[in-house]
Amino acid sequence: MAGHPQLDPDGLPFSADRIPDDIFDEMRARNLARWPTGAEIDLDEAAAYHLAMPKHKQLGWVMRRADEEGRCLTQPRGGFGTLELQKELMTCLDKDGHADIVPTTTDSYTRNEQWENAANGIEESKKAGRSMLNGYPMVNYGPKVTRQLVEAIDKPAIVLSGTSMPRLTSEVGFAAGYSGYLGSGLAYTASYTKEVTIEQGIRNYQYLDRLAARYQDLGVELHRRQPGFLTGTNIPPSIAILTCIIDALLAAGQGVKNYGLELGQTLHLVQDAAAIRMARELTQEYLQRLGHDDIFTPVTSLHWMGAWPYDDAQCEALVAYGGTLAAIGGAVSVTTKSSHEAFGIPTPEANAAGLRTTRMAVYLARHIRLDDMPEFKTECNMIAREVRPVMDKILEMGDGDVAIGTIRACEAGVMDIPWSPSNHMKSRVMPARDADGYLRIFDCGEMPIPKDVMDYHHDKLRERAARDNLPFDHELAVSSVYELSENLETLIPFPWAAE
């Protein structure tokens, strides 16, 4: 089994500073030597390959155009264990699903740099005639073979690889012609790992971002993207946005110019619109405060990331509503799910249907905005009042260095996320849904959220506890985790029938 050599370069102290060129060259050489397909990578050749692609297959350009034209693009997730299955999937999502952005999700062995296990998974998948892996083992196939996937579609392609160890996968993905890459140092380390330190995760993504900036120097603007959905379980907007700001500052430090921000939907129309608005505004505020005034930060809205119901019809409502929320909120793209979500990975057909349902919803809702609604303004204001004190404290703890500040803040619980599997997060912050359907913070742990703001959250949650006849305790948070996966009889009964 391949280990996890943390290739922290010698003599490079941990900070938000740009990795110097000579040290980065050494880091790259060591990285590419870790698996045979690394030898296929030549940066100049890869950049020329990108430049030769039509603009509409380059995600950096497509995201900018969509933003200018007020479009909400659709993108699913999807990955299977062999090249053949993956090609069929991507073609189906492009043609039958009308996807604007076509994904390749990597399998979990690849994400954890267990390439020998992934090789076994490819063989097992071929033997079984079905995918035994939950994604495409990109490093095993290597960039040359993987270009067949990019060439099989007529849309931009993005790599989705939930990991804190993206170094080799990103090299392979970019060299294969993928112009988008999802992942970031704080968000993924806090939500996808147990033992990897936040410091290691940030360093690994500084590598990825430095690599994207190298392409930028060669004339290729790649689209980097931050996964603010975190653990996917009732993440209040302010917490997601804090990770957006931190990861965007870290990426900008390495020279990235095109950086998307992802937000999982709360499923409250007003709260989601406020979150989308404030993610971009607050990220720009801090980028500019630290001297980065030319970073493009479009927002992507994600279909519900928590537990899904088992009934196809209920799922279809979540899919359509998710398209509506993204369009009204003004997201530049929406990441879709399907009616198979509760059962795991969808078939290509179900995945394509989820895309079309979403696309129609986006079409229907595309002109509606909530800007003048008092509730919208209140939520925007609440989000800003939660984010700024925490973000300011993080920068203060790092003496202005966001990387160092983040490490110290996570250790102290000043920066925290709910339901984290990581040993390096306190995970004391606890969200719950209030009586009106907004996600609120039941317990902010050590996060320095002002008292009057927390009083507001508590008042709203007490209303819910009273209505549902629940005690005002952690049970509110736990019941909120499964709420949306309940069946219709539970969620919305007809209570007047004879006893």
Added chain:
Amino acid sequence: MSLTPEQRGKLTLVTGVIGADTHIVGNRILSMALEKEGYKVVALGALTPAEDFIKAAIETAADAILVSSLYGQGELDCRGFRDMCIEAGLEDITLYVGGNLVVGKQSWNDVEARYREMGFNRAFPPGTRTPDVVDMLDQDLKGRAGGAAA
């Protein structure tokens, strides 16, 4: 027939999410609920290799191992789990597995049969709620709890 919290207190359960899988939320809620019902719970958390479940079960003389898997690759991760238990001297340990146990939407009967064949005493489909797990544990472990069931 359910056990009393005192009887459950004599029983040790090892929980965790197997393989390269990070889906911790359901497993954590299950672990919290089992503890609240009186069981001794050794929670290994996300991203737990098969060997670690077995090591923990030996160290704590556990009565059952509850394996969660949500990401679809459980079929690869759980292969040989029962054999590893037997090799480690845990012939009689009760093995449960639950979650999204295969890639994609497949017939639950097939999936359950596949995991029973692998040596798991019970397999639970996605969406199983904690009280159902407690009922099954009470039933399967009552012989080990000592004293009459309540």
